[in-house]
Amino acid sequence: DAGVIQSPRHEVTEMGQEVTLRCKPISGHDYLFWYRQTMMRGLELLIYFNNNVPIDDSGMPEDRFSAKMPNASFSTLKIQPSEPRDSAVYFCASSLVGFRNTEAFFGQGTRLTVV
Amino acid sequence: GENVEQHPSTLSVQEGDSAVIKCTYSDSASNYFPWYKQELGKRPQLIIDIRSNVGEKKDQRIAVTLNKTAKHFSLHITETQPEDSAVYFCAASLGGANSKLTFGKGITLSVRP
Numbered sequence: 001d002a003g004v005i006q007s008p009r010h011e012v013t014e015m016g017q018e019v020t021l022r023c024k025p026i027s028g029h030d031y032l033f034w035y036r037q038t039m040m041r042g043l044e045l046l047i048y049f050n051n052n053v054p055i056d057d058s059g060m061p062e063d064r065f066s067a068k069m070p071n072a073s074f075s076t077l078k079i080q081p082s083e084p085r086d087s088a089v090y091f092c093a094s095s096l097v098g099f100r101n102t103e104a105f106f107g108q109g110t111r112l113t114v115v
Numbered sequence: 116g117e118n119v120e121q122h123p124s125t126l127s128v129q130e131g132d133s134a135v136i137k138c139t140y141s142d143s144a145s146n147y148f149p150w151y152k153q154e155l156g157k158r159p160q161l162i163i164d165i166r167s168n169v170g171e172k173k174d175q176r177i178a179v180t181l182n183k184t185a186k187h188f189s190l191h192i193t194e195t196q197p198e199d200s201a202v203y204f205c206a207a208s209l210g211g212a213n214s215k216l217t218f219g220k221g222i223t224l225s226v227r228p
Binding site for chain 2: 033041042043044048055102104
């Protein structure tokens with residue numbers, strides 16, 4: 001397996017534009033997480049899914065953020081409209097949950113810059 | 116919800132010395148405590164984890180200790196090497212079906228050659 005795959009790796013966009021980040025989890029994993037990383041706030045959990053169903057979106061900062069998981073192999077995080085303070089590295093991670101298998105595998109991340 | 120804190124935010128040690136990174140957590144029900152290492156420009160990767168039914172776990176030069184009473188756990192790195200320089204994140208989870216990982220803000224470890 002190639003691991004968790006995110007696209008794009010880098011995104012530069014103008015304030016007010018819509019941004020869509022994409023993630024392909026590891027095949028067979030039943031949990032998918034979206035994290036945002038900044039120097040000030042570290043790694044923040046935005047939302048996570050279990051079997052494609054959103055379980056906890058309490059970390060989503062505003063209504064401008066939305067996430068979907070239409071099937072087990074694909075998820076999107078959308079920001080509309082984007083603002084400069086959304087600039088960060090966004091990580092997607094997946095895991096296969098059992099008592100002994102709770103490791104979260106991270107993708108390479110998407111570095112978002114909103115100008 | 117769970118709150119995980121790491122202090123200090125940076126740590127510098129001489130090559131060959133030991134490094135200890137400490138974390139505290141707030142939810143006494145948490146039972147899974149992983150440590151992730153993130154090298155510059157790369158993704159976080161699991162390096163070691165511990166569950167609440169054990170107090171210590173070792174893997175070569177790294178070890179993790181857990182004090183459930185005090186709600187803190189620590190990462191110990193012995194004989195540090197320059198390649199240990201990275202950001203280290205601790206995390207806590209309730210485990211099982213509720214596997215939401217709450218991370219600390221990370222500590223930047225610098226190993227001076």
